Amino acid sequence: MSKTLLVAKNVAQGNILADTIKGQAYEVDVVHSVDEAVAIFKREPFDAIVLDVSFEADAKAAVERVRESAAAASEKRTPLIVVTKSFGESSFLLDSGEVDVLLEYPAHVEQLRQVVEQFVGC
Structure with missing residues (x-):
């Protein structure tokens, strides 16, 4: 089963995003800080990462x-x-090449599920 890691500081928003992207063919683990994400990477691999920078x-x-x-x-x-x-305020993140997809919350939240499924092979 494929695994996605969701990193969201805001617990409520993180839960909304997790519920949006959960699928039958993959699991979604949620952490609430970059530090937690760094620690979990040492224990297990993920097929995709969703990082909420809001x-x-x-x-x-x-x-x-x-x-x-x-x-x-x-x-x-x-x-x-x-x-x-805001896509406009964060578009510079795409320029760095570190980000594969940049989405604006909440306007494209349904699109998020589709993007995750694309990367985890559902």
């Missing part, structure tokens, strides 16, 4: 830390899907 003070640093930690723990590049409050 409540992060430094979105770029959060993305870089998650990407580096996931890369160190896996032999393959794990797709990183970032959810943000």
